[in-house]
Amino acid sequence: MKIGLDLGSTAIKAVFVDGEELIWRGLAPTAPGQGAIAARLIEEGRQALNLSSVAGVRLASTGYGRNLFQAAEVIVDEISANARGLFHLSGGRARTVINIGGQDVKVLILDEKGRVTDFRMNDKCAAGTGRFFELAARILDTPLESFGELASRAQEEVELNSTCVVFAESEIVSLLSRGIARESVIKALNASVARRVAGLLGRDLGGPVWLDGGPAQNLGLVEALENELMAEVRVLEAAQYTVAYGAALSAASR
Numbered sequence: 001m002k003i004g005l006d007l008g009s010t011a012i013k014a015v016f017v018d019g020e021e022l023i024w025r026g027l028a029p030t031a032p033g034q035g036a037i038a039a040r041l042i043e044e045g046r047q048a049l050n051l052s053s054v055a056g057v058r059l060a061s062t063g064y065g066r067n068l069f070q071a072a073e074v075i076v077d078e079i080s081a082n083a084r085g086l087f088h089l090s091g092g093r094a095r096t097v098i099n100i101g102g103q104d105v106k107v108l109i110l111d112e113k114g115r116v117t118d119f120r121m122n123d124k125c126a127a128g129t130g131r132f133f134e135l136a137a138r139i140l141d142t143p144l145e146s147f148g149e150l151a152s153r154a155q156e157e158v159e160l161n162s163t164c165v166v167f168a169e170s171e172i173v174s175l176l177s178r179g180i181a182r183e184s185v186i187k188a189l190n191a192s193v194a195r196r197v198a199g200l201l202g203r204d205l206g207g208p209v210w211l212d213g214g215p216a217q218n219l220g221l222v223e224a225l226e227n228e229l230m231a232e233v234r235v236l237e238a239a240q241y242t243v244a245y246g247a248a249l250s251a252a253s254r
């Protein structure tokens with residue numbers, strides 16, 4: 001048994017892994033006192049799995065706040081953890097990985113052994129990240145969990161042109177006040193994020209793209225990204241936990 005912790009900019013994720021099997025996962029929003037939040041998640045996992053104690057269980061932490069969990073014996077950078085976790089869960093098939101997080105977007109190019117051969121990141125602009133979706137969800141008063149389904153019911157073709165979150169916010173408000181349906185605004189949002197994310201990737205992808213991070217759970221975004229890249233986009237069921245899973249694998253191998 002080992003534990004992987006991903007202290008991300010927006011969500012703290014914990015996984016318990018038995019052998020190579022992900023047997024428990026949980027998350028909590030990132031807030032001050034990240035170490036204590038992580039400890040609570042681990043305790044939740046311990047109880048759910050009926051373990052008498054986690055003393056002696058190997059634990060690795062990663063992510064933006066990876067140094068904030070004092071009890072971690074292994075600390076890994078999130079690029080390595082992401083590559084390792086996703087490559088493993090993809091059965092060694094992933095070569096191009098896009099991770100959309102709360103505050104950044106990363107592109108990882110892997111070789112046939114899962115080693116990172118190229119890496120790109122956009123952390124300068126929030127318009128292509130999870131934070132943008134959260135902001136839009138608030139303006140639209142609609143849970144993010146329903147963005148995929150709602151986008152599939154869009155009737156009108158509208159576009160969001162703003163290249164900055166601040167302007168996009170007023171653009172959304174103005175579309176709504178023109179009577180454009182929420183479904184169509186959400187579809188436009190997915191397309192606008194997909195455009196921005198695709199801008200980080202070159203052409204000639206040579207195979208499917210594996211998308212992970214929280215926003216990968218939005219099927220509308222996945223579809224928009226497929227249209228933008230003209231390539232297949234694959235999403236694993238545990239898309240938000242691939243980085244924590246990768247950390248757990250590192251915990252075991254030291």
Ligand code: ADP
Pocket residue numbers: 007008009010011012063100101102103104129130131133134144145147212213214215216217218240
């Ligand atoms: P980080 O590691 O940077 O904290 P995550 O990979 O955990 O980021 O992703 C967080 C983002 O995931 C949130 O900002 C939100 O936009 C998005 N998200 C979380 N859950 C869902 C969901 N069910 N559907 C769509 N998007 C989601």
